[in-house]
Amino acid sequence: MKNSDREAIAAYAKNGLPNEVCGLVAGRAEEGVKIIEKVYFMTNVDASREHFSIDPREQLSAVKDMRANGLALLGNFHSHPETPARPSEEDIRLAYDPSISYLILSLAGEEPMLKAFHIENGIASSEEVDLE
């Protein structure tokens, strides 16, 4: 992913404090590598520092935009304002789509930390995030 996209997600997360923020990432997948080309910044309808739910109306609009621009849904992201960048039990329990990546941006440390995970059958495994 572009470093500018990572920075934009971090800025969105900081602006959303004290609550969690969320969104979608889209792009293309080539030989098992996901290339993020667009980030969708969505509303956390839970407006909570401990939970997030992506607004389904915004999600629908984003899916249509992806389709119109030839992009595929690659994953979603949310922030952890005060905890590390790893999936919580609830994150794992509510990860229903194993085809996408789950990105978590933590603001717990001095610098924002972004990590990606594959979650399937209740098991989360780390995915490599390459910045360009």
Added chain:
Amino acid sequence: MILTVAGTKKEYPPDLTVTKLLEAEKVEMPMYVTVSLNDEFLKREEFDDTLLKENDSVEFLYFMGGGF
């Protein structure tokens, strides 16, 4: 009957409910899927009784959420 499902037009049998469409499309874990019909979101309890008609547009969206 022609429906547009997730942006793709396809032929489906008549008298198809949303629940039957979810089954026909082999949507995994349908209990966690939100359905929009012609850009209006349906309540889950409406899935069984909502009959689809010619040229309807249907989208399936997985709930995306988590926490702490």
